[in-house]
Amino acid sequence: MNNNELLASLIHIDGVTKEEILSLLTQPKDLGYADVALPCFRFAKALHRSPVDIAADLAAKISEELPPFLLSCTALNGYLNFKFSREDMAKDTLLKVLREGDNYGHSDLGKGKTICIDYSSVNIAKPFHIGHLSSTVIGGALSRIFKALGYNVVGINHLGDWGTQFGKLIVAYKKWGNGMDVEKSGVRELNKLYVRFHEEAEKDESLNEQGRLYFKHIEDGEPEAMDLFTKFKEVSLREAKRVYDRLGITFESYNGESFYNDKMQPILDLLAEKGLLVESEGAKVVNVGDDMPPCLLVRSDGATLYATRDLAAAFYRKKTYDFDKCLYVVAYQQDLHFKQVFKVIELLGEPWAKDLEHIAFGMVSLAEGTMSTRQGKVVYLEDALDAAVQKAKEIIYVKSPDLDNKDEIAEEVGVGAVIFGALSSSRIKDITFSYDKMLNFDGETCPYVQYTHARANSLLEKAGDFDPMKADFSSLENAHELISAIASFESAVKAAADKREPSVVTRLAIDVAEMFNKYYIDNRILNAEEGVKEARLLLTYAARQVIRNALSLLGIAAPNKM
Numbered sequence: 001m002n003n004n005e006l007l008a009s010l011i012h013i014d015g016v017t018k019e020e021i022l023s024l025l026t027q028p029k030d031l032g033y034a035d036v037a038l039p040c041f042r043f044a045k046a047l048h049r050s051p052v053d054i055a056a057d058l059a060a061k062i063s064e065e066l067p068p069f070l071l072s073c074t075a076l077n078g079y080l081n082f083k084f085s086r087e088d089m090a091k092d093t094l095l096k097v098l099r100e101g102d103n104y105g106h107s108d109l110g111k112g113k114t115i116c117i118d119y120s121s122v123n124i125a126k127p128f129h130i131g132h133l134s135s136t137v138i139g140g141a142l143s144r145i146f147k148a149l150g151y152n153v154v155g156i157n158h159l160g161d162w163g164t165q166f167g168k169l170i171v172a173y174k175k176w177g178n179g180m181d182v183e184k185s186g187v188r189e190l191n192k193l194y195v196r197f198h199e200e201a202e203k204d205e206s207l208n209e210q211g212r213l214y215f216k217h218i219e220d221g222e223p224e225a226m227d228l229f230t231k232f233k234e235v236s237l238r239e240a241k242r243v244y245d246r247l248g249i250t251f252e253s254y255n256g257e258s259f260y261n262d263k264m265q266p267i268l269d270l271l272a273e274k275g276l277l278v279e280s281e282g283a284k285v286v287n288v289g290d291d292m293p294p295c296l297l298v299r300s301d302g303a304t305l306y307a308t309r310d311l312a313a314a315f316y317r318k319k320t321y322d323f324d325k326c327l328y329v330v331a332y333q334q335d336l337h338f339k340q341v342f343k344v345i346e347l348l349g350e351p352w353a354k355d356l357e358h359i360a361f362g363m364v365s366l367a368e369g370t371m372s373t374r375q376g377k378v379v380y381l382e383d384a385l386d387a388a389v390q391k392a393k394e395i396i397y398v399k400s401p402d403l404d405n406k407d408e409i410a411e412e413v414g415v416g417a418v419i420f421g422a423l424s425s426s427r428i429k430d431i432t433f434s435y436d437k438m439l440n441f442d443g444e445t446c447p448y449v450q451y452t453h454a455r456a457n458s459l460l461e462k463a464g465d466f467d468p469m470k471a472d473f474s475s476l477e478n479a480h481e482l483i484s485a486i487a488s489f490e491s492a493v494k495a496a497a498d499k500r501e502p503s504v505v506t507r508l509a510i511d512v513a514e515m516f517n518k519y520y521i522d523n524r525i526l527n528a529e530e531g532v533k534e535a536r537l538l539l540t541y542a543a544r545q546v547i548r549n550a551l552s553l554l555g556i557a558a559p560n561k562m
């Protein structure tokens, strides 16, 4: 039994199981109060007593006969606070990490539950630009975090592959484009054609009409239009997948907007049947309340919209995956869109409307150099990754000239820095990217954390095999904070999932790296006396493991040497 389980079997509350208590135990932010606490608010109703009284009573009872693994048990403001004996906690935590290895922090909390995560969701024939970075890496991290907690995760790339713009693109391609340029320059060429279309359409209004006609051809499945449309899609996806490979991201489904083309009518019919779909100036809308404009679902020319397809997609996902939650990792600019769509589903009386969640995030812009977003140019994510890797390379060739695989490490450091940068602050904040800042080896950055991992690794390599059973845990008194941080990894992963906030894991990785570095500087490890040496090596092992596991959840490599 570990410390938490021992605790749970000590606490007796009428009608509450040991498992429930175990799941309620939390690690407080401020370790001055407790290593672990039990909030007693949940029990108040059933016991007809205040949480303050419940906690005080339990504290008095447990303190009467304090078991040796506990230093103290006290009550404060409805919390039952425990402090573990330092030695016991060190032993418990470090041996657990040793036992569980790469699985430390994982659990089966979400077993049997399915969670759909709609993320990245790039637009076909449009640049995969840094605006899509956050959605891609937040969604990727959440997918891994939920998987680690035992959930069945369905990652969905809801491609933007429908709309009149594809008709326009075909017109532009037929007029000014050719297969070779598209083959060679991919989306950049398609984007150029699209921009040219709009320039020319300013002068020649009839182009727009042709664009609409060609989109109709796509809708009707006419071979020539379909061939071109499919080609554009292939070219775009090939490029996107190149980026996904570098970011370590995969999807369970690439069903985009076009997939729902034949799945909207039944829902429109249902809305009409229930009297929810009303005419408004020739268009069809659903009134979603006084605090929002009506949700437009069919335009006066009969065309459906982004919202119509999202509505069909939600029903399809519920039917296909029977999700417990469906998350949409999309920028906050689309707040209103999702509020409207969710409301329409609620008005239809679907109980699962409450399981749809918009996971909003702030804007990303680049601070410096030729790729400044301020110049109004789009920045391709692939270019941003290349630039970061190039910078990483310059640093690594100077810092570690003897390293074998410098280019490979530069890729891991550069790409890691971009991911880490996007996952460092809470997701709703706008972020300004600076390559210099995110590649600073001495900041709260990815290379700093990766470097700490490599440092711990080389120490362990130097030490060779050691016997953890010889560890004298009483010698780790001065590492209590670091050990608490290592112990809190499990609750951090859970909190990251609960709040849909990967930055909780990023933060913990930084904390562990900082504390380990300090410990490493202040304490001799390899030439400490027997018992102490093993304890310190075990601590090094656990710090390395937690950093590695945290980075892996974020989708970042942890090189063994740097």
Ligand code: ARG
Residues within 6 Å of the ligand: 118, 120, 121, 122, 123, 158, 159, 160, 310, 313, 328, 330
């Ligand atoms: N393609 C959209 C965009 O780039 C994002 C789609 C998000 N997902 C969704 N189900 N609406 O803005």
